[in-house]
Amino acid sequence: MTAADAEQPPVTAADAQLPPVTAADAEQPPVTAADAQLPPVTAADAEQPPVAAPGAQLAEALAAIRPADEQAMAAARDHQARLTKPAGSLGALEELSVRLAGLAGVCPPPLPTPATVAVFAGDHGVHAQGVTPWPQEVTAQMVANFVAGGAVVNTFARQAGADVMVVDVGVALPLHGGATLLDANVRRGTADLSVGPALTRDEALAAVEVGVGVARALVASGAKCLLTGDMGIANTTPAAALIAVFTGSDPAAATGRGTGIDDAMLAHKVDVVRRALALHSPDPADPLGVLAAVGGLEHAALTGFVLGAAAERVPVIVDGVIAASAALAAAAFAPGAVAAMVAGHRSAEPGASVALAHLGLEPLLDLGMRLGEGSGAALALPVVQAAVRVLHEVATFDAAGVSEK
Missing domain, CATH: 3.40.50.10210 (Nicotinate-nucleotide-dimethylbenzimidazole phosphoribosyltransferase (CobT), large domain)
Known part of the structure; x- marks a missing residue:
């Protein structure tokens, strides 16, 4: 760190709203206060709701956590059974895809990217x-x-x-x-x-x-x-x-x-x-x-x-x-x-x-x-991405015209 570094404004928790840093960012010049282009604070801002009390974010997160969706998991297992491969042949990937369907509450679950x-x-x-x-x-x-x-x-x-x-x-x-x-x-x-x-x-x-x-x-x-x-x-x-x-x-x-x-x-x-x-x-x-x-x-x-x-x-x-x-x-x-x-x-x-x-x-x-x-x-x-992609992209026996045993 140089003396000039000490004059730079620190990154604050508010910056968590910014997109995550990518490898390409390392080549970019540092972001300055001017780059943020945020509107100036006005008197109207004083009417905004107060910052959440300590513990509020945790309480909200805990209240939002739900058990896995059993119907979505059952749908994922059924879909796995109809794909053009022997049942169970993808080992742990199959159960992983089922778990992620249960987490998302839908089959197939969203691709885990980005x-x-x-x-x-x-x-x-x-x-x-x-x-x-x-x-x-x-x-x-x-x-x-x-x-x-x-x-x-x-x-x-x-x-x-x-x-x-x-x-x-x-x-x-x-x-x-x-x-x-x-x-x-x-x-x-x-x-x-x-x-x-x-x-x-x-x-x-x-x-x-x-x-x-x-x-x-x-x-x-x-x-x-x-x-x-x-x-x-x-x-x-x-x-x-x-x-x-x-x-x-x-x-x-x-x-x-x-x-x-x-x-x-x-x-x-x-x-x-x-x-x-x-x-x-x-x-x-x-x-x-x-x-x-x-x-x-x-x-x-x-x-x-x-x-x-x-x-x-x-x-x-x-x-x-x-x-x-x-x-x-x-x-x-x-x-x-x-x-x-x-x-x-x-x-x-x-x-x-x-x-x-x-x-x-x-x-x-x-x-x-x-x-x-x-x-x-x-x-x-x-x-993890491959396990989910199987549910999205692998053909079923019926769709591919492949005979089952």
Whole structure:
């Protein structure tokens, strides 16, 4: 960052109404206040309804989440049975298409394109406990890399034809990204969850609502599929704590090597999670309280993002262990939200498999990946799209004049 950068206006939550950032945007000059071309504020604006009270977006999302439509699912199964292929020959793709029909309430469901990866970034006070060898400033540096289009998730998203949106919900260092970064920073990193609550309830709620708002804005701008992404040095530690709470699993089963730590650091990391859970005794029936006690700002925002997708009846592809921990929190808020979730891949982080099993989700890919960022979700996107396209485009036996057995 240069001195000139500090003079630029920060991106605010209102910018969530803008279309998501594409790879081509990285080559464009930064958007200035003049570019917005918004009309000036007038006295009449004072008559507009007040901004929604804290919690209103979450409450609206929860009220909008409905169970899967059984009639649409039955129609999808019937249609699959009449397509020119042996019944069941497409394996998991068939059930996926049925689930997405149930989510949309229609068969065939809308094609899940265009799609956007939302990468939520935040820092963690538990970093001070030595749970990772990576310095905390890498979070901000990687955000800059995402904005520039140079990270793995950018590459995979370009391959899949998806856009990438980067959201600062809790990065410790100041950032400047112009139009390519949404500034929704709730606080500059969490507190150390092993010595006190990571967040206040109000902060956790604010982060959840950032995620809900981003999901709603992306769908309003035309997105038909949302993908979870994350960035935060030390964020696998709160993820492990969340998974242990919501699944009732032992912290050792929920805690992995993250960025590749050795056995000694892994044992220490498990101990940190145990101490945090003993300190807080979080109640899984109070998901907001759990997020506040042992979560992260990106975990809370991803929770809201998943809930927002479910409320809009749009599929959300869950990436790795961070997203899986947030998916558990979303399901604790609203069990019906699981209908919108698609497990993109099986992360090498053990907690991810624990979380997905608890949610009843079978991952589409199993490549031994543990990067995060939304990388696995981006790789899975074409598979999700193919599953739906089958219902739209494959001919039936009658239409094709093909004899059945």
